[in-house]
Amino acid sequence: MERSSKEVEITVALVGNPNVGKSSLFNSLTGLNQSVGNWPGKTVEVAKGTLVYKGIKIKVVDLPGTYSLTSFSEEEVVTRDYILSGEADVIINVVDATALERNLFLTIQLMEMNAPLIVALNMIDEATKKGIEVRDDRLSRLLGVPVIPIVATSGVGITELVEAVLARPAKSRRLTYGREVEAYISQVLSHFQNIESPYPLDWVSIKVLEGDPIITSRFLKDAQVLEKINSIMKTMEDLHGEPPSVIISSERYALSHRIAQQVTISHTKPAITLEDRIDGLLSHKVFGYLILLLTLSGVFLLIFSVGSSLSAYIDEFFVWMIESIRPHLQSFDPIFSSLLLDGVIFGLGAATSIALPYVALFYLLLSILEDTGYLPRAAFLLDSLMHKIGLHGKAFIPMLLGYGCSVPACIGCRIMETRRERLLLGALVVLIPCSARTVIILGVAGSYLGPLVALSIYALDLLIVFLIGKLLFKVLPEEPVGLIMEMPPLRMLNITLVLKKTWIKTKDFVYIALPLIVLGSFVVSLASSLNLVGLIVNAISPVTVGLLGLPVATGIAFIFGFLRKELALIMLATYVGTTDFSTFMTPAQMIAFTLVMVLYIPCVATLSALIKEYGLKNALAITLMDVTLAIFIGSVGIRVLMALGL
Amino acid sequence: MLEELLEAFCKLKSKLGTVTREDVTKSGFHEKELDSAIANGLLQEEGGQLKITDRGESLLLNHRERFIHDSIIHRGDASARLNSVDHWISCHKIDRSCIDDFYSRLKAVPYHIEELVPLLELPEGREAEVVFLVGGRGLISRLCSLGITPGTVVKLLRRAPMGGPLELSVRSTKVAIGRGVASKVLVKPI
Numbered sequence: 001m002e003r004s005s006k007e008v009e010i011t012v013a014l015v016g017n018p019n020v021g022k023s024s025l026f027n028s029l030t031g032l033n034q035s036v037g038n039w040p041g042k043t044v045e046v047a048k049g050t051l052v053y054k055g056i057k058i059k060v061v062d063l064p065g066t067y068s069l070t071s072f073s074e075e076e077v078v079t080r081d082y083i084l085s086g087e088a089d090v091i092i093n094v095v096d097a098t099a100l101e102r103n104l105f106l107t108i109q110l111m112e113m114n115a116p117l118i119v120a121l122n123m124i125d126e127a128t129k130k131g132i133e134v135r136d137d138r139l140s141r142l143l144g145v146p147v148i149p150i151v152a153t154s155g156v157g158i159t160e161l162v163e164a165v166l167a168r169p170a171k172s173r174r175l176t177y178g179r180e181v182e183a184y185i186s187q188v189l190s191h192f193q194n195i196e197s198p199y200p201l202d203w204v205s206i207k208v209l210e211g212d213p214i215i216t217s218r219f220l221k222d223a224q225v226l227e228k229i230n231s232i233m234k235t236m237e238d239l240h241g242e243p244p245s246v247i248i249s250s251e252r253y254a255l256s257h258r259i260a261q262q263v264t265i266s267h268t269k270p271a272i273t274l275e276d277r278i279d280g281l282l283s284h285k286v287f288g289y290l291i292l293l294l295t296l297s298g299v300f301l302l303i304f305s306v307g308s309s310l311s312a313y314i315d316e317f318f319v320w321m322i323e324s325i326r327p328h329l330q331s332f333d334p335i336f337s338s339l340l341l342d343g344v345i346f347g348l349g350a351a352t353s354i355a356l357p358y359v360a361l362f363y364l365l366l367s368i369l370e371d372t373g374y375l376p377r378a379a380f381l382l383d384s385l386m387h388k389i390g391l392h393g394k395a396f397i398p399m400l401l402g403y404g405c406s407v408p409a410c411i412g413c414r415i416m417e418t419r420r421e422r423l424l425l426g427a428l429v430v431l432i433p434c435s436a437r438t439v440i441i442l443g444v445a446g447s448y449l450g451p452l453v454a455l456s457i458y459a460l461d462l463l464i465v466f467l468i469g470k471l472l473f474k475v476l477p478e479e480p481v482g483l484i485m486e487m488p489p490l491r492m493l494n495i496t497l498v499l500k501k502t503w504i505k506t507k508d509f510v511y512i513a514l515p516l517i518v519l520g521s522f523v524v525s526l527a528s529s530l531n532l533v534g535l536i537v538n539a540i541s542p543v544t545v546g547l548l549g550l551p552v553a554t555g556i557a558f559i560f561g562f563l564r565k566e567l568a569l570i571m572l573a574t575y576v577g578t579t580d581f582s583t584f585m586t587p588a589q590m591i592a593f594t595l596v597m598v599l600y601i602p603c604v605a606t607l608s609a610l611i612k613e614y615g616l617k618n619a620l621a622i623t624l625m626d627v628t629l630a631i632f633i634g635s636v637g638i639r640v641l642m643a644l645g646l
Numbered sequence: 647m648l649e650e651l652l653e654a655f656c657k658l659k660s661k662l663g664t665v666t667r668e669d670v671t672k673s674g675f676h677e678k679e680l681d682s683a684i685a686n687g688l689l690q691e692e693g694g695q696l697k698i699t700d701r702g703e704s705l706l707l708n709h710r711e712r713f714i715h716d717s718i719i720h721r722g723d724a725s726a727r728l729n730s731v732d733h734w735i736s737c738h739k740i741d742r743s744c745i746d747d748f749y750s751r752l753k754a755v756p757y758h759i760e761e762l763v764p765l766l767e768l769p770e771g772r773e774a775e776v777v778f779l780v781g782g783r784g785l786i787s788r789l790c791s792l793g794i795t796p797g798t799v800v801k802l803l804r805r806a807p808m809g810g811p812l813e814l815s816v817r818s819t820k821v822a823i824g825r826g827v828a829s830k831v832l833v834k835p836i
């Protein structure tokens with residue numbers, strides 16, 4: 001009997017250390033666009049995609065990167081549970097050929113679990129460049145699993161890899177450790193002979209020896225056995241002076257060291273390379289900070305100057321277009337004309353003038369920083385600063401992402417190790433002005449009061465972030481978790497990849513935000529022609545006018561700003577009927593307005609990301625904090641500014 | 647032996663965080679021994695939790711010194727050696743949890759204590775062998791999974807200024823670790 005091709009389905013999971021190219025491989029396999037970048041810890045969600053090859057449907061699952069499979073971090077548990085669930089028919093272990101020893105540590109653990117394994121030996125191009133040759137045939141023999149050399153970014157070896165998947169590798173077998181450790185494992189194993197377990201008993205024994213809390217509580221219910229095992233563990237600890245988990249890790253590393261030595265041939269002597277020199281400069285005590293300062297100010301200057309002039313051109317073009325169409329339509333039907341021109345076309349113009357210059361430019365520059373591997377260097381330099389607010393260097397990365405969009409920044413907080421740190425950082429990143437808020441800062445304070453005022457608002461925002469960080473650190477005190485971070489090698493830029501990534505991120509903005517903005521503009525111009533907006537805006541005037549001393553109309557910006565920050569200015573302009581904000585706001589009001597807009601409430605998308613990451617209660621607490629903060633800073637700010645005579 | 651009970655108590659404390667009566671009796675001590683430790687003012691019971699008193703603490707330290715004296719520093723003049731251990735500890739500003747761990751694991755360390763320094767104090771460009779790791783299980787596990795296991799040779803590439811982290815070369819990769827972490831990794835410079 002023949003089965004239709006639809007019924008045949010293979011599920012493969014990609015497992016590997018952070019930053020080895022899993023997402024790149026996922027993208028080459030599925031043609032989808034998982035985010036890729038040269039810093040460890042980007043993939044935090046399990047991503048799924050499919051590929052059809054020779055009529056067979058292959059489901060591909062991209063798991064978060066992990067170095068090990070203990071139960072100390074969420075990523076490790078997610079990955080481990082997935083492998084144990086048996087959902088995947090094949091596990092592809094993506095391995096970085098330039099750091100084989102470290103990568104095989106995970107391979108060895110996957111083999112302990114008897115996973116049906118294929119090793120994808122990635123970054124062969126990098127290895128060749130570094131004069132490292134990996135004998136894949138010998139590696140395959142030593143491990144007893146198929147090994148396929150690939151280059152995930154260019155697609156080399158992908159067909160062979162898929163063929164290997166279709167051949168369905170057998171379950172892998174655990175490698176043997178030193179005699180002593182093996183003796184301990186079999187001692188534990190002897191207590192498990194008549195235990196029902198869906199998992200390999202050897203693996204359970206090893207985990208029990210390691211003191212893994214999840215496995216121990218599940219399989220060690222008998223008090224007598226528990227006592228015996230504790231005494232085995234104690235013997236190990238007394239003899240070696242290290243807890244069993246460390247002894248076993250050392251054992252695995254000893255094994256991967258031996259294997260790596262046997263399969264790699266170094267053609268060049270390790271000399272100081274150009275990369276090392278550049279790296280030395282980037283992390284240098286003095287020059288490193290100088291370069292960091294130059295890089296960050298360069299990024300912002302580029303966005304400010306190129307972004308705002310580009311944005312102005314686009315604006316002008318749309319104004320020109322609207323005004324040249326208006327006379328023709330007006331005579332035809334004035335209401336329709338106003339809805340189309342002041343609603344739809346105006347919204348479209350406003351959205352593109354934000355999206356293209358600011359959003360695309362920021363993502364372009366961010367991609368460059370990400371792909372070269374500069375971000376971890378910056379994190380290295382900023383570690384001690386971050387310690388002042390109870391976090392460590394890695395926290396810098398989500399903060400920088402926050403200047404683009406708060407949503408990826410919130411999700412990016414998962415690179416922190418503990419829940420408390422994630423929450424702390426999450427509360428801070430939403431206060432960072434995202435690209436939409438940058439538009440407000442530049443569009444209001446920047447264009448009417450000069451770049452210096454815009455810069456001061458940025459500086460003030462950073463100060464507020466820092467102070468709130470310090471405050472939260474006081475409220476949620478705990479020893480900050482120390483920094484332990486891999487520093488990926490610096491890489492040459494692949495321009496195609498960078499442009500592709502920029503497009504993908506900008507596309508998200510265009511597809512999601514653009515329709516909303518156009519729709520919003522349409523709704524506002526419709527509602528204002530029906531005099532509805534006035535009612536709502538008047539309803540919140542006690543806050544806007546009473547507390548903040550702003551014009552009544554600004555209420556519209558606060559309402560729409562909650563939907564999307566990009567909407568705030570556009571809707572305000574649509575409502576008031578002018579993009580010249582100086583006609584209805586004093587300088588002091590413009591500054592206060594900008595400050596409140598920057599701080600006041602995360603947009604809906606960010607709020608839902610917050611709820612997803614930290615739960616409803618914490619998300620609401622963060623929102624409440626932001627609103628209070630915004631109103632406080634705004635109302636104090638405007639009074640101070642007015643006293644200064646602005 | 648009350649000292650042994652105190653040692654066991656400290657181990658439990660670092661493992662569990664809080665220690666109750668049952669925890670101690672479960673690890674093989676008699677109720678009576680526990681009572682006498684309390685009666686002697688070495689331990690205190692507060693709301694079901696056991697705490698060590700200052701007196702208990704000093705007895706423990708004494709005991710540990712004798713332990714080193716007997717089992718480790720058997721070469722040469724014992725009392726001179728003992729002084730140098732204390733001296734070593736005070737020189738390197740090792741934190742308290744480190745010292746506790748240190749004493750209980752000293753027996754199995756293949757090197758002489760004075761040969762070791764915390765990684766934090768290794769000069770730039772120098773290589774060293776990791777001898778042991780102290781600290782919580784999570785921390786140790788994170789260090790191990792990045793390849794910083796006992797016996798590994800690491801090289802200190804550079805340290806960031808102003809209390810910043812250290813960058814190491816480990817197993818042909820580069821790893822950055824914070825100062826706090828680096829003070830919990832004891833190494834023998836090569």
Ligand SMILES: Nc1nc2c(ncn2[C@@H]2O[C@H](COP(=O)(O)OP(=O)(O)OP(=O)(O)O)[C@@H](O)[C@H]2O)c(=O)[nH]1
Binds near residue numbers: 037065124125153491
């Ligand atoms: N030269 C070269 N670079 C590669 C190759 N595969 C991936 N890269 C680069 O390595 C970096 C990391 O790749 P990712 O695909 O993001 O890695 P990942 O394993 O998904 O990382 P996490 O999400 O952090 O776990 C990116 O900068 C890629 O462009 C390769 O085969 N050769």
